[in-house]
Amino acid sequence: MNILTLFVVIPVLTVIAILFSKDMKQTRLISAIGMGIQLILAGILVYSYLGMRKAGITDEFLFYFDALWFKTLNIHYTIGVDGISVAMIALTSIVVFAGVFASWTVETLHKEFFISLIVLASGVFGFFISLDLFTMFLFYEIAVIPMYLLIGIWGSGPKEYSAMKLTLMLMAGSALLFVAILGIYFYSAPAGGQLTFNLLEIAKNKIPIEMQRFLFPFAFIGFGILGALFPFHTWSPDGHASAPTAVSMLHAGVLMKLGGYGAFRVALYLLPEAAHEQAWIFLILTGISVVYGAFGAIAQKDLKYINAYSSVSHCGLVLFALLMLNQAAMNGAIIQMISHGLMTALFFALIGMIYGRTHTRIVSEMGGLMKIMPFLGVCWVIAGMASLGLPGLSGFVAEMTIFIGSFQHTDTFHRFMTILATTSIVVTAVYILRVVGALLLGPVKNDHFLELEDAKWYERLSTVTLILSIAAIGIAPLWLSDMIGFSLAPMVDKINSVTASIAGIF
């Protein structure tokens, strides 16, 4: 069996195993084992992928596998990975693994919780390995729908409202996406040719420009909703704040990346002319996401809301950088996806752990936690530093690459947008440092907090996994950057080659 198919099969097997578990301890053990295997598998995948590249294999997609599914509509189960998807798969397996340990103590309906979580993960894995638009869309929806139950049942606060809002907004996004996919399908071959959903085949064909103009907004906004594109980001703060810890981790860490990844793979790659023409509109919107998200985070009092708005800002930056349409910025965008995925997962994990102890998420009610729980405190500081882009951690690499790439554009509009987006770095520093100060330093405001314990072993495992990954990218970014860059180069060439004549209106 193809190693990539295993990424979907193992979650399914894990789910079946969970059905037979007797109590909560068994359930979580099975989940941990299943996702542990998944993590090891991701390691093997990265290793063998790099090995194959080193051996000089230059195919665009490795581990390619193709099986016919629906013959008349030419729907295939086509899978394959390039450097970008390998990186995303690695990210997903790390976050899911950490997520299982972060939800170690879920007691109510534990079976159902872990099943939904793992079904969600299998959808995400499936999405990243798919090269066929049909299966891609199928897995996308599989990833979205368990969210409703996860937030609705195990969430906190106005959970039913948030769950419904999130599901409906994401499904509306998939409605847009659906039109785009069908449009692309019916123009995927020259008149009379065999229509196809296969990304690689479609990319060889030039879709008529009128059709691209029509389809691009559908595709980009469709994925953009998941990537928190302003003004369609409103599901994100409510959804993240109400979701249980592991779900926030997975959702902000991985699911929002589906938006960026899909916008790149489908909207920009398959509809390049329209992308060049319309990029400016979406640059403005994503620019707003970046700055507005950062300011929004300052104004929040609840830890989860702070982090959710910060996610809007950071994920906005991903889309922003993608729309710059050059190699350096797009490379940065992919690294930013990985980096943000890891650090936001770390943040949400820490918030969950702190909330589990203090039973409040309001910043002003806490203080001096560093003395009480030094381990969690230090982790928080590390996550914060990564978030505001301290050199040596992943955030720096990503943002640096993005802004250098964006500034390579010589026209006023792109430079202005870049400068505008850079301001978010300062604002990020403000809200991160303010929270560190109010949360970890200063006097302890509540005497009950003095009796709280520091992190348990499973919590340590969860956070350490994430911190190690963040540091690894920060200290040695080149291997990741090379891996992504190698696969990105031909795609960027393709996006830019056909469009020398269209410069946009600026």
Add this chain to the structure above:
Amino acid sequence: MVFNDFLTMRHELILVCMILLVLIIDLCVSKANKTVMIPVAISLFLIHTIIGFLPAQSGVLFGGAYHSEPLTVLMKNILNIGVVIVLLQSAAWLQKEENREKISEFFMIMWATLTGMYFMISSGDFLMLYLGLELATIPMATLAAYVHHQTKSAEAGVKFILSSALSSGILLFGLSMIYGTCGSMYFDTIQTAYGNAPLQVLAFLFFFSGMAFKISLVPFHLWTADVYEGAPVNVTSYFSVISKGASAFILIIVLYTVFHSIAYLWKDVLYIISIITMVVGNLFALRQQNLKRFLAFSSIAQAGFLLLGLLGANEVGMTATIYFVLVYIFSNLGAFGVVSAIHAKTGKENISDYNGLYKTNPLLSLLMMLSMFSLAGIPPVAGFFGKFFLFTSAASAGYYWLVFIAVLNATISLYYYLMVVKAMFINKNDNPIPYFKSDAYTRVGLICAALGIFVIGFWSQIYEIITSLAFGVIK
């Protein structure tokens, strides 16, 4: 006419024989043992269904008024599978004290309507189509009024017969104009002679309105909710699944063959009607508290989606439509199966009664959730594939905006489908429906529905079989 020719209408003949057999066996059963009729009737129908799958001969009878070909056989088989599940799910309700007297009647009447649908599907002549339609409709009113001592049920029967009479009248008026302009009732003659003379256009509109009553398209849907609510649950599920499926089958055949010359016109009509139907169905479904009414409006919205398949006007369109009906049969029967199981035990049928159901009856809740997801078009269950192909069909004809409106409507529909899921899984309830064990029939019926929901989507072979028989609008 020789004996061999009769075998062409094997489906109809065997079903009529089964009806007579039930009648005869019923005479031999003592009054105390009437429940014996349930296994007998179900196994008789099962035999009929299995025979239906044996290779059938194609041919034309009665000078072209009746024709049988692989496509019509397939449609009848799809209906048969649906009816088997409906019968299995009805068993628990039929065993109740007040229904024991008339168990056999239930089967006979239901099968009589099914025979009518067979004739509709196989008709090659408007007269045969009309006969089939009436045969399918009039006994149906008796089914709706089956629990005649309940006012609601009796009312449903009367409402149904009145609105059907009206729709039949409209349809007949259309048919008379068709005859007046073409001088024939045969499909073959009409399809070559049909043009776009004003009277012919008007004739088409009357015919379409009559059919729209049957499929309950807006604005001809007003009878649906009341009849669905008043009729017994199992009859409702028969209405919403089998009767609607059969009407959709016959509509697509007639549109693609007889009215092919005015395709540009009926496409416009379908375009507008589908939008109105989806929107109105969805908006009304949002506010329903009674599950039967809820499913009634949801089925109206689904009929709106169905029209998107017809709009494709090619093989993809016909395949998608038939495939969607198949998927819809299983998804809706999954939902109705749960509703009927719970109704038979507790008599409850409001959404709020389902609060906290997952704690007490997890399997039923899971099946209900899957059916809701399937109706909403969420993967990995079959509904996703059904909707995807329907919309693909509309997009193949270039109706991208319509597809967009439809998918948005699917999102709206997700809201109310999720409300049922929310009731079962999230809402708290101090006094939920207690745990109960359904009888064997119900369980088999539910398992069949669940299997269908899971398997049909992934099993691409089914889609290929339908494709191999489908055809587009004839040129």
